Amino acid sequence: DAEITQSPRHKITETGRQVTLACHQTWNHNNMFWYRQDLGHGLRLIHYSYGVHDTNKGEVSDGYSVSRSNTEDLPLTLESAASSQTSVYFCATGVDRMGNKQFFGPGTRLTVL
């Protein structure tokens, strides 16, 4: 079955460290998204990609970067982790150009101390 996997599922790091969260999908979807979920804010879009070598900034992109070298993967990098980036991160893929629905991964809980 097609799926989205995220790794690690839990991560504790220190302020100032670089952190990369992995997202891998076997849906063969062109559209991929990264969200963060925080209490009182719901899901907020960080970065998104419509295909290989395409990346775009979302609502809360400061301090994050992504790269898309193939269809299956969209890693999210925190260049210099900050305590404000403690959150649960979700990767998602879009089923078609209309974005009628998105499929989400299980999430990564990141704690920045």
Added chain:
Amino acid sequence: DQQVKQNSPSLSVQEGRISILNCDYTNSMFDYFLWYKKYPAEGPTFLISISSIKDKNEDGRFTVFLNKSAKHLSLHIVPSQPGDSAVYFCAARVDMNYGGSQGNLIFGKGTKLSVKP
């Protein structure tokens, strides 16, 4: 400024009764609305959607109603079951003809539904 609002952070309902989750929006350029359900420690899963050209969409126990003039939509679950206990997110998409980005969704903060046996 929040474009998709779920003003009730939580809702408690008795098993077998109706659950009504509400969502308000401010952007007239939204053309598609979706509901997602999220269990703890899992990613959100798609539940049901509705196009702005419709006012109702039904899928089994789940019905979504859209009132464009009031910029309001609601999700009805009938009958409610304990397994429906989860956080429900309302999401909306901006019409691509009005500057919306392909496939990007704007989410509300979520409503936690508890269905008691």
